[in-house]
Amino acid sequence: MRRMATPAGILAAVAGAFAYVGSVDPNEPGHYPPCPLLELTGVLCPGCGGLRSAHAFVGGDLGTAFGANAVAVAGYFLFAALWVLWLVRAWRGQPLRITLAPVYRWGAGALLLVFTVVRNLPFGSALAP
Numbered sequence: 142m143r144r145m146a147t148p149a150g151i152l153a154a155v156a157g158a159f160a161y162v163g164s165v166d167p168n169e170p171g172h173y174p175p176c177p178l179l180e181l182t183g184v185l186c187p188g189c190g191g192l193r194s195a196h197a198f199v200g201g202d203l204g205t206a207f208g209a210n211a212v213a214v215a216g217y218f219l220f221a222a223l224w225v226l227w228l229v230r231a232w233r234g235q236p237l238r239i240t241l242a243p244v245y246r247w248g249a250g251a252l253l254l255v256f257t258v259v260r261n262l263p264f265g266s267a268l269a270p
Contacts, residue, residue: 144231152224163199167192187212187257190270209270212256 165172178186190210197205198217207214227237259265 144234145228148224148228148231155220155224159195159199162192162195167196185257185261185269187253193270208267211268212253 167173173192176186176189178184179189188210191213194206194209194213195217197203197209198214203214223239230237256268260268
């Protein structure tokens with residue numbers, strides 16, 4: 142079962158990171174470094190609120206997690222789906238090959254850019270953490 146080692150190791154690392162963020166509240170100052178972009182420019186990056194989102198997600202509060210960073214929550218579910226796919230393919234002895242057409246990569250980048258811009262505008266404050 143050597144082929145299962147890498148997916149299992151990745152899951153263990155991610156679970157450990159989520160356990161840490163779940164136990165050390167990012168809403169309390171001094172536990173995590175601030176976002177450098179936010180500190181230097183006052184602009185929210187696409188990851189701002191991600192730790193608060195992960196903390197709420199671990200606690201089962203999906204509404205708060207989504208409110209802190211909607212893209213991060215989508216990323217948690219995307220990671221879970223890809224990890225399950227990886228695990229199934231490893232179990233069957235097949236390699237995990239995910240190829241995306243450039244239009245999907247550009248589309249994902251454009252969505253991330255739009256999310257970042259909108260959350261920094263007054264009418265998009267609902268997307269800000």
